[in-house]
Amino acid sequence: MSDEQRLVYVCEGGDCTERGSGDIHxxxxxxxxxxxxxxxxxRVRRYPCFGGCECGINVTVYPDKLFYSHVKEEDLPDVVKHVLGEGPAVDRLTGAVEPDIEEMAWMMLDSPY
Ligand code: FES
Known part of the structure; x- marks a missing residue:
């Protein structure tokens, strides 16, 4: 992965899917x-479940370690701008899940698999 490249994961767990994460992806x-x-x-990919199900739809941006929650279709242009390096991180979508949920996600994403 080059320094510039970001990985965006969209949760496809049950709760997020019910809220429409397939469409968001x-x-x-x-x-x-x-x-x-x-x-x-x-690269935009699916992720099984981040464990922050009540805050879905959840989307993470790596390696920035941004954990976006309650993501809706109208948020996508801002998310895309940021991940392409053309805009700021979308702070209004961060901070909804407990810190330990975020930590767990970064541990999983940091580990080679
Ligand atoms: S279903 Fe999306 S975080 Fe669990």
Whole structure:
């Protein structure tokens, strides 16, 4: 992974899926690919469950370690701008889950698999 490249994970656990995370994943990916078709700057992938289910839809940005919660379709342009390096992190979406949930997510994402 180059220094510039970000990995965005969209939760596809049961609660997030019920809230429409499948659509969020597809739209986020579509918007990112429209600007970055070869995924040089960002890859959008699904993630099984972050454990912050009551705050879904949850999306993480790595290696920035941003844990976005309650993500809605209208938030996606801001998220995409940031991950492509064209805007600030979307602070209004952070801080909803307990710190230990975030820590667990970063531990999982930090570990090679
Ligand atoms: S279902 Fe999304 S965090 Fe668990």
């Amino acid at each position: 597809d739209k986020l990916k579509e918007q990112a690919l429209a600007v970055d078709p070869d995924e040089e700057k960002v």
